[in-house]
Amino acid sequence: CPVVMGPHTxxxxxxxxxxxxxxxxxxxxxLDEGARLALELAADAARRQQRxxxxxxxxxxxxxxxxxxxxxxxxxxxxxxxxRP
Numbered sequence: 001c002p003v004v005m006g007p008h009t010x011x012x013x014x015x016x017x018x019x020x021x022x023x024x025x026x027x028x029x030x031l032d033e034g035a036r037l038a039l040e041l042a043a044d045a046a047r048r049q050q051r052x053x054x055x056x057x058x059x060x061x062x063x064x065x066x067x068x069x070x071x072x073x074x075x076x077x078x079x080x081x082x083x084r085p
Contacts (some may be wrong), residue, residue, distance in 0.1 A: 001026065001052055001055065002024075002025070002026065002048060002052055002054075002055055003019065003025040003026070003055060004025070004028060004034045004037050004038050004041075004061050005019075005020075005026070005027050005028070005034075006027070006028060006029075006030075006031070006034060007027065007028070007029050007030075009027075009068070015062070018058070019055075019058055020031050022054060022057070022058045023051065023054040024051070024054045024055040024058035024059070025058075026051070029084070036044055060065030
């Protein structure tokens, strides 16, 4: 499904910018603009399908981030534990 996001994405700014650049997400400045865009997408099957495919490609490209993060944390903890006298 295509993503419509507002202007406030500070807690995931990098991924939001990447998704927007990849065409996987559309950014709007205000709620009314987002509602209008969502209705346009709902009425335009071809455009919706194109955005859906872009969103799925983006999601596949970034799959596994939580697992990689957990592995990195475990490595840091192990390294700190091993360094203790």
